[in-house]
Amino acid sequence: MDVLAVGETMVVVTPEAGGRLASGSRYLLRPGGAESNVAALLARLGHKAAWASALGADPLGDLVLDDLGRHGVDVSLVRRDGQRPTAVYFKDPTPAGTRVYYYRGGSAASAISLADIAHWSAQPARLVHVSGITAALSEQTREATRALVRGSGLVSFDVNHRPQLWHGDAPEVLLDLAQDSDIVFVGRDEAEALWGTTDAESVRALLDRPRYLVVKDAAIEAVSFTPTGVHRVPSAEVDVVDVVGAGDAFAAGWLSGFLDDRDETTRLRLGHYAAARVLESPSDFADLPPATEIVAGL
Numbered sequence: 001m002d003v004l005a006v007g008e009t010m011v012v013v014t015p016e017a018g019g020r021l022a023s024g025s026r027y028l029l030r031p032g033g034a035e036s037n038v039a040a041l042l043a044r045l046g047h048k049a050a051w052a053s054a055l056g057a058d059p060l061g062d063l064v065l066d067d068l069g070r071h072g073v074d075v076s077l078v079r080r081d082g083q084r085p086t087a088v089y090f091k092d093p094t095p096a097g098t099r100v101y102y103y104r105g106g107s108a109a110s111a112i113s114l115a116d117i118a119h120w121s122a123q124p125a126r127l128v129h130v131s132g133i134t135a136a137l138s139e140q141t142r143e144a145t146r147a148l149v150r151g152s153g154l155v156s157f158d159v160n161h162r163p164q165l166w167h168g169d170a171p172e173v174l175l176d177l178a179q180d181s182d183i184v185f186v187g188r189d190e191a192e193a194l195w196g197t198t199d200a201e202s203v204r205a206l207l208d209r210p211r212y213l214v215v216k217d218a219a220i221e222a223v224s225f226t227p228t229g230v231h232r233v234p235s236a237e238v239d240v241v242d243v244v245g246a247g248d249a250f251a252a253g254w255l256s257g258f259l260d261d262r263d264e265t266t267r268l269r270l271g272h273y274a275a276a277r278v279l280e281s282p283s284d285f286a287d288l289p290p291a292t293e294i295v296a297g298l
């Protein structure tokens with residue numbers, strides 16, 4: 001296995017053809033989860049990707065498993081929970097951007113335990129990918145996320161601050177998890193909201209331990225701090241349809257370049273390419289071609 005991604009995947013409900021949530025009459029159902037998005041996009045790019053989590057023993061859990069399996073993600077580590085449901089979230093495409101509404105309290109994934117982590121992290125994988133969302137689901141998943149980050153070999157961590165899920169302690173918890181990781185993805189704005197940093201350099205001054213730190217600045221650029229120095233690549237020009245999932249796609253593109261041992265500029269360009277394809281799509285996902293084809297056309 002190249003990558004094991006761990007975290008909650010919900011079913012996302014989206015009004016068809018760009019309507020608003022309250023006025024729609026037809027809705028699409030798809031899996032929606034930051035870490036499984038990364039796993040599915042890495043599978044599209046040509047890597048061996050697994051996703052581990054807990055799902056309800058319900059039809060929504062079946063939908064998630066079937067869809068991710070069809071995208072080539074190994075889902076054999078997923079635990080089904082007979083007591084707790086698969087979570088759901090809704091997207092409302094407002095004129096000011098997409099708003100999300102979560103229905104995930106008490107979900108199967110909010111009960112991911114240390115025993116799950118012990119089982120999953122014993123599986124051979126070149127790297128483990130997790131995000132700050134998992135640490136926000138419950139006290140138990142916070143401990144589980146710490147154990148995963150501290151107990152795994154190479155760890156990729158996307159800060160993924162979701163203010164709706166936190167009760168005030170996000171800055172300390174997310175900083176600790178990021179500092180204990182090897183590869184960290186964070187948005188410039190996200191870092192500013194969490195820690196008061198202003199630019200990529202001040203994020204690096206704070207997050208000084210990860211071997212690779214990638215600071216994304218939406219439409220402007222991505223800056224990475226790596227053992228080979230500091231690298232900057234401007235973002236692609238995109239007609240944005242929906243921003244949800246762009247960060248996951250960026251992470252998948254960069255990680256693909258990392259797994260294939262490509263140079264840092266190519267990794268950042270792969271990140272922007274994958275993010276642009278997801279931004280152009282109303283879903284959190286895009287049918288990416290294999291990475292070798294993308295790199296040939298960059």
Ligand SMILES: Nc1ncnc2c1ncn2[C@@H]1O[C@H](COP(=O)(O)OP(=O)(O)OP(=O)(O)O)[C@@H](O)[C@H]1O
Pocket residue numbers: 160186187188190216217218219220221222235236237238240243244245246247248250271272273275276279
């Ligand atoms: N307006 C834009 N134009 C071009 N590219 C963009 C734009 N917004 C985002 N991107 C691309 O998407 C990537 C991720 O964007 P951003 O930093 O906003 O992610 P994020 O907030 O972490 O996303 P997510 O909500 O998925 O976690 C950027 O690095 C860039 O490649």
Ligand SMILES: O=C(O)C(=O)C[C@H](O)[C@H](O)CO
Pocket residue numbers: 008032033034035037133162244245246247248284
């Ligand atoms: O917000 C979450 O918890 C999700 O995992 C839903 C989306 O898929 C995710 O935010 C996209 O990055």
